[in-house]
Amino acid sequence: HAALSRRYVLCEVVSEDPRCRQCIEDRALGLAVRDAIARVHGDYGLACCSISFTVKYLNAYTGTVLLRCRKDSYRLLCSSLPFVRYLESRAQRYPCFLNTLHVGGTIRTCQKFLIQYNTTQLLRLLQNCTNEEERQCIQKSLLSCSLTEEQSQSGDEEEDDGTE
Secondary structure (H helix, E strand, O other): OOOOOEEEEEEEEEOOOHHHHHHOOHHHHHHHHHHHHHHHHHHHHHHHHHOOOEEEEEEOOOOEEEEEEEHHHHHHHHHHHHHOOEEEEOOEEEEOEEEEEEEEOOHHHHHHHHHHHHHHHHHHHHHOOOOHHHHHHHHHHHHHOOOOOOOOOOOOOOOOOOOO
16 A cells, blocks of 8 residues: 555635635536646546546635645646636636645645645734734634644545655
8 A cells, every 4th residue: 555655735726706615615626627637638647647636625715625646647637737717516617726835745744734834824914914903803813713633534644655
């Protein structure tokens, strides 16, 4: 099992349409990514990427997406992501694009990156506050957040052979 190397691609769905986030679901995202791969790399590229491709994690509220693919096809996947132009849900198309944030060998490295990335984004948000009231609102909402550690389910964290 260790010989089966995988890559995890951490992305965020960016859209100006607020309804887009409500329609984000694993299936719609997976279809949009597969469609982009087929358009950019044809049937061969799609076959290479599809072998182990899956939407591993999706948070519709934050627009955070974690995609899994085989190590030898992650470049095909990453080069196709800029060609995702919309997500389709219930016969509606929502224009959006996928911003690739990080590529890692394990889910854990992607989680660590995401925590660091979110911290940086929040600090930027605080620096851009125009008055003390805004600053206090953001700090208050940060303090109301709580992190609870979930037990990793067996098979959920698929460690590689240690190579990044």
